[in-house]
Amino acid sequence: MKLRLAVLWIAVGIPLAWGVFKTLQNAMKLFQ
């Protein structure tokens, strides 16, 4: 159960983290 839980959170966490990273990269232009 713990492994399934970890896999599920990783499955949704990776794309979300990638999207947030890309957005932050874009947002940095505001401070340049």
Next chain:
Amino acid sequence: MSSTFFDRESTIAGPGFNRFMVPPAALAVHLCIGQAYAFSTFNLPLTKLIGITKSAPGDWNLTELGWIFSIAILFLGSAAAVFGRWVERVGPRKSMFVAALCFGGGFLVSAVGIHLHQLWIIYLGYGVLGGCGLGIGYISPVSTLIKWFPDRPGMATGMAIMGFGGGAFIAAPLSVLLMTHFKTATSNGVLETFVTMGVIYFMFMMIGVFSVRVPADDWKPAGWTAPAQPKKLVTTANVAVEAAWRTPQFWLLWVVLCMNVTAGIGVLGQASPMIQEMFPGRVSPAAAAGFVGLISLFNMIGRFFWASTSDYIGRRNTYMVFFLLGIALYAAVPTLGHIGSTALFVAAFCVILSMYGGGFATIPAYLRDMFGTYQVGAIHGRLLTAWSVAGVLGPVLVNYIRQYQIDNGVPKAQAYSITMYIMCGLLLVGFLCNFAMRAVDAKYYYQAPMTPGRHPS
């Protein structure tokens, strides 16, 4: 895979099931349907399907293409309102599966429209079919999450609805990446991108379909007991959807959501030109794009932060903060523009947009407090019609009033002042409705005998 796999009875969790498996199941759906916020990424490439590098005669224009998103949002609200009771009856697995079919299928039908260069097929595909997927997908996990987290309903629904805000962050760079990958001398890659995204989104939403579970009727979190003395404005009774929307509380909440969304959505759509026009020569288009990204991030974070906070300070108090702080910040914006403080301007809008997202994410828990858990998803679905109305009202207010001001000789830097004060007025209306909120009259309580799958719990 038998048909019973999708039935509610097949999704009842066994003993020892970890309830933290359910939020990622909900996120798997919301992260996909949140793509709708990033649909504008396709607008320019769709105007160059014939000309490839530039628009050619026969290519669609932006005005025609703008209807795709509008139809999708209209059908989001309509589908959530119409199919809410069905979603409650069949459970989250079947409704998530239908949402995946509609949303993924919407991309594939639209791809046919791109191939044949028939815009009405895209209206039908992404707009109608995809819009139904958006509406059904949006409400699918809400009541399930509330039942799994009776101790923290705001946090649970906030997590899922945060995914809707986060979906745009994934979709925008993913769309650009795919279009670049599929681009050739004879195609700008939009057709192939639509097909790929339809398949990817369908498969990703299936993660939610396979992993979602509903709790047994008598389930409670370990060590948790319902408070003997419920908080003020938190009911222990249940109200059915048909009775709920006849209560004044439903319409007060409808106005509360509509005003909160109207105030935020207009600014979100106009953020880039607004910051450039209010600070002429000081904010470049690239920096303005960064501003849009930053406030979108706060829109997402606010969904989790404010909904979780509402578990501690109460739903009514949370909206009081949204309205009072919102009025103060909107009223300050013209002054911030006048004194030329970009940093304070950006900070003000980050807070405003966090409360816009927070309004979406806190409303399901507010509905649960007022109407109980029975059919809360269906009631939420009907309330989302306020979003459809705000989706038209917000941009109209911001865009048309700005244009009217400019046409009457007001400098662009000051053209937003009136709009900001109108937003303050809208928030004041929301504040008064929230202030008027009282417990639902007992005559509306659900008292019919329980039937399988529709238990008040």
